[in-house]
Amino acid sequence: MALQARRSSRLASPWRLGRRRLSSSRHPHGLAWARMPAPPEPAPPSPAQSTQSAQLAQSAQITPLAPAVRPRAVADALSALGTNDLDGIGAGAPVVELEKLDLGADGVRGAIERQDSAAFARVAKELGRSWWVALEWGDEDMSGPFWGGSANTWRAICEEGRRVWPLMEAGKLIRADGEEVVGASPSGKPRGDRFVVGSDSRLRDGQGRPTCPTLQALERALNLLGDLLAAPLANEPRVGFKLVARTHSLFACFPGEGSEYGAHFDGGNGDPRKLTAILYLNEGWQPEDGGELLMYDATRAEGPCWRSVMPRAGTLVLFRADRVLHKVSPSYKMRFALTMFFGATYGNDHKHSKQRNAHLEKLRSLGY
Ligand SMILES: O=C(O)CCC(=O)C(=O)O
Ligand SMILES: [Fe+2]
Numbered sequence: 001m002a003l004q005a006r007r008s009s010r011l012a013s014p015w016r017l018g019r020r021r022l023s024s025s026r027h028p029h030g031l032a033w034a035r036m037p038a039p040p041e042p043a044p045p046s047p048a049q050s051t052q053s054a055q056l057a058q059s060a061q062i063t064p065l066a067p068a069v070r071p072r073a074v075a076d077a078l079s080a081l082g083t084n085d086l087d088g089i090g091a092g093a094p095v096v097e098l099e100k101l102d103l104g105a106d107g108v109r110g111a112i113e114r115q116d117s118a119a120f121a122r123v124a125k126e127l128g129r130s131w132w133v134a135l136e137w138g139d140e141d142m143s144g145p146f147w148g149g150s151a152n153t154w155r156a157i158c159e160e161g162r163r164v165w166p167l168m169e170a171g172k173l174i175r176a177d178g179e180e181v182v183g184a185s186p187s188g189k190p191r192g193d194r195f196v197v198g199s200d201s202r203l204r205d206g207q208g209r210p211t212c213p214t215l216q217a218l219e220r221a222l223n224l225l226g227d228l229l230a231a232p233l234a235n236e237p238r239v240g241f242k243l244v245a246r247t248h249s250l251f252a253c254f255p256g257e258g259s260e261y262g263a264h265f266d267g268g269n270g271d272p273r274k275l276t277a278i279l280y281l282n283e284g285w286q287p288e289d290g291g292e293l294l295m296y297d298a299t300r301a302e303g304p305c306w307r308s309v310m311p312r313a314g315t316l317v318l319f320r321a322d323r324v325l326h327k328v329s330p331s332y333k334m335r336f337a338l339t340m341f342f343g344a345t346y347g348n349d350h351k352h353s354k355q356r357n358a359h360l361e362k363l364r365s366l367g368y
Contacts, residue, residue: 033245033272033343037227086263087187089325090296090304098295098307100134100315101126107138108316112224113146121232123318127275128238131323132295132307137279137314142217149217154283154313160212161253161281161336167202168194168253173264185262185327192259192331195339198249212251215338219249222277222340229318233275233344241274241344250339254291254331261328263296266341268322274344276321280311281336291331293317295324311335 103111103119111119126133142149150156170183171193185191196203198219203212210216226246234242254260267273278293285291287310294306309317311331319326321341 033247036230036243036246036342086325087185087189087327089263090298090306093296093304093306095292095294095308096297096300096305098132098134098309098317100136103135105138107136107314108225109138109142109221112221112228115228117228117232120228121236124229124232124236124239127233127318127320128236130297132317132319134309135316135318137316140314142214142221147217147220148213150214153214153218154281156214157218157281157338158283158334158336160215161251162334164196164203164212164251165194165253165255167196167200168251169196170194186264187262189260189262191261193252193254193261193328195250195252197247198251198338215249215251218279218338219340222249222279222338225277226275226340226342229275243275243342243344245272245343247341252337252339254328254335256331256333256335258290258330258332260330263325263327265323265325266321271322272343273321273341275342276319276324277340277342278317279338280309280315280317281313281338282311282333283313285310285312285333285335289331289333289335290329291333291335292329293326294329295319295326311337 101122103116103122106113110116123133123135140153141151142153143151171191173181173184173186173191181188183191198215203210203215205211223246226243230243233239266276282289291311293309293311295309296304297307298304309315
């Protein structure tokens, strides 16, 4: 089933990205949404599982929700934050490095190859608990027939990145007032990344063969990651949404010289993105190179903080696109990443809107 943008009321959010285009299933960056294969039927709940989780697993099969169900309160809370406030949120809050969830020596890549449902259930659980998770990719040799990539994945992908840099374009946002902003964050702060979409025909030769084989192999890996996460996410009581669509990959680069991206949400308020996956590709990245992903955590017991992730080769981060306010700190070296966005339908929108409202209330109580 194709992802449908929900047609809902008069939302005036700074993060709404061109509802008109989304409803015709186009992403404002020009990304097409691709249908995902139906995930395997979720395993029947064991007797030990609660009735609630059984209900969720069942309701996650029923899609899409009627537009009328969309919680107005969430939209109102988001709108109230205002465009210019976003980069003021969390000023002075400490930065706390996000620890990785250990999936074992062969990492995410091994879990994909083994179709390790227990590993993906752990990832889904972590996403239910804290809305983000960082993982280690594992072995970088992807030269075998399964992936058709390179032996030195990180070196090869950055070489491909430097080669296709001239094809990369500045990111666009369509603001709530309808204005298209190129190379700017929602607050107006400069947005320094450029990207090319993995499916771009300019990344193929005259015979249709990919000219960036490492990029293609990693895009395939992210596709599979989404397929394998769909059922565990639908079954995880604190997530309960079902991935139904994905974008092509965005091969993105911050060229250095202090390029950054201000605070924003990837999804929500008419933008159907629910989950963001970013694989970082940079070998030997050092703290002084900057370019950290910073995710705002308003719910930490000791007080709000920014959870940080360094864009080191083989670090994969997943986060809830419509809930996690995030930004990229100024980057002083060329910084490559491969990003994929997933759309989903909720089986239990009402419950989650309450959680999300609590998060936003916290932001507002901090004066934003
Ligand atoms: O590259 C990153 O760390 C994040 C980029 C980002 O936030 C985005 O593309 O929406
Ligand atoms: Fe983002």
